[in-house]
Amino acid sequence: MIQLTNLTKKFTDKIAVNNISLYIHPGVVTGFLGPNGAGKTTTMRLILGLAAPTSGSVSADGKSYTALERPLSKIGAMVDAGALDARLTPRQHLMILAAAAGINKNRVDELLSFVGLRKVANKKINEFSFGMKQRVGIAGALIGDPETVMMDEPFNGLDVEGIHWLRTLLRDLAEQGKAVLVSSHLLSEVQEIADRVIVLARGELIADMSMDEMQEKSIGSYVQVQSDNIAGLKKILIENDAGVDMPESGILHVRKMNMRRIGDIAFTNGIRIYELVNYQPSLEQLFSELVAGKTDYKGLNHHDKEEAKQ
Ligand SMILES: Nc1ncnc2c1ncn2[C@@H]1O[C@H](COP(=O)(O)OP(=O)(O)OP(=O)(O)O)[C@@H](O)[C@H]1O
Ligand SMILES: [Mg+2]
Numbered sequence: 594m595i596q597l598t599n600l601t602k603k604f605t606d607k608i609a610v611n612n613i614s615l616y617i618h619p620g621v622v623t624g625f626l627g628p629n630g631a632g633k634t635t636t637m638r639l640i641l642g643l644a645a646p647t648s649g650s651v652s653a654d655g656k657s658y659t660a661l662e663r664p665l666s667k668i669g670a671m672v673d674a675g676a677l678d679a680r681l682t683p684r685q686h687l688m689i690l691a692a693a694a695g696i697n698k699n700r701v702d703e704l705l706s707f708v709g710l711r712k713v714a715n716k717k718i719n720e721f722s723f724g725m726k727q728r729v730g731i732a733g734a735l736i737g738d739p740e741t742v743m744m745d746e747p748f749n750g751l752d753v754e755g756i757h758w759l760r761t762l763l764r765d766l767a768e769q770g771k772a773v774l775v776s777s778h779l780l781s782e783v784q785e786i787a788d789r790v791i792v793l794a795r796g797e798l799i800a801d802m803s804m805d806e807m808q809e810k811s812i813g814s815y816v817q818v819q820s821d822n823i824a825g826l827k828k829i830l831i832e833n834d835a836g837v838d839m840p841e842s843g844i845l846h847v848r849k850m851n852m853r854r855i856g857d858i859a860f861t862n863g864i865r866i867y868e869l870v871n872y873q874p875s876l877e878q879l880f881s882e883l884v885a886g887k888t889d890y891k892g893l894n895h896h897d898k899e900e901a902k903q
Pocket of ligand 2: 633635
């Protein structure tokens with residue numbers, strides 16, 4: 594498992610990654626989110642040992658990437674698809690990786706088919722569209738059948754079918770027990786497949802939580818309730834620590850309590866419910882608030898609660 598501990602990277606006039614501690618969990622897809630310049634790529638480069646931290650550390654099963662015996666079987670990454678050697682064909686590119694890592698060459702043809710590049714396997718990468726290069730990069734990330742798969746903006750340049758294909762692929766990898774870290778600017782790009790989200794902004798960790806937590810804790814969410822005894826219900830819900838408003842007569846907006854519990858409390862007290870509906874702000878809206886620093890997300894960094902940013 595990959596662990597970041599107080600990871601910091603300073604450039605001359607800039608802190609790109611500021612004291613980040615987190616785990617990348619196995620068996621789940623983690624969306625790695627943040628606006629341009631948030632520090633996502635730098636963090637991935639630090640994990641891969643492509644850049645050295647200013648302070649703090651990264652470890653994979655307790656070791657640094659460069660100390661790993663078979664790094665490609667531990668972490669597979671697609672960090673800069675544009676940096677592929679364009680004079681090579683995808684088959685040559687993957688053969689070189691396979692040879693360097695002592696991986697059976699049969700794996701190369703298997704992967705070329707898998708990423709949909711079999712027909713162009715012997716064409717030079719410089720003839721490829723950006724999306725095709727992404728596919729070469731994706732194949733490269735998978736070559737060592739790694740425990741952790743990291744991809745930086747892999748959806749960029751993919752067409753609709755490619756996006757669907759990649760989403761399915763990433764989910765499958767997680768279901769095989771791998772840790773999958775996928776960066777994006779857009780929550781919507783990873784929302785369907787992510788079990789967790791890590792949000793960075795200006796190099797700082799803003800949130801690290803499960804998708805369910807993100808949905809539940811979203812401050813804007815509430816349950817709308819209508820009942821034959823609004824006043825009675827309101828009183829009982831407040832006694833049970835719910836936050837309750839009455840935006841108009843006959844309607845309650847209930848926070849900090851889920852629908853099931855509201856229903857149970859009403860039932861126990863013999864109060865009829867006419868409406869029980871969950872209202873949630875869109876996650877994209879919540880994400881923008883997080884990034885703008887407007888939303889209070891205390892203690893969501895399960896790894897080190899004291900360090901969680903607000
Ligand atoms: N080699 C470098 N030298 C100086 N500054 C750098 C270097 N690499 C990154 N930075 C700076 O560090 C910050 C974080 O950059 P990074 O590329 O990690 O962000 P990002 O989240 O990947 O952004 P994007 O979504 O645009 O890819 C930026 O302000 C960037 O300008
Ligand atoms: Mg980047």
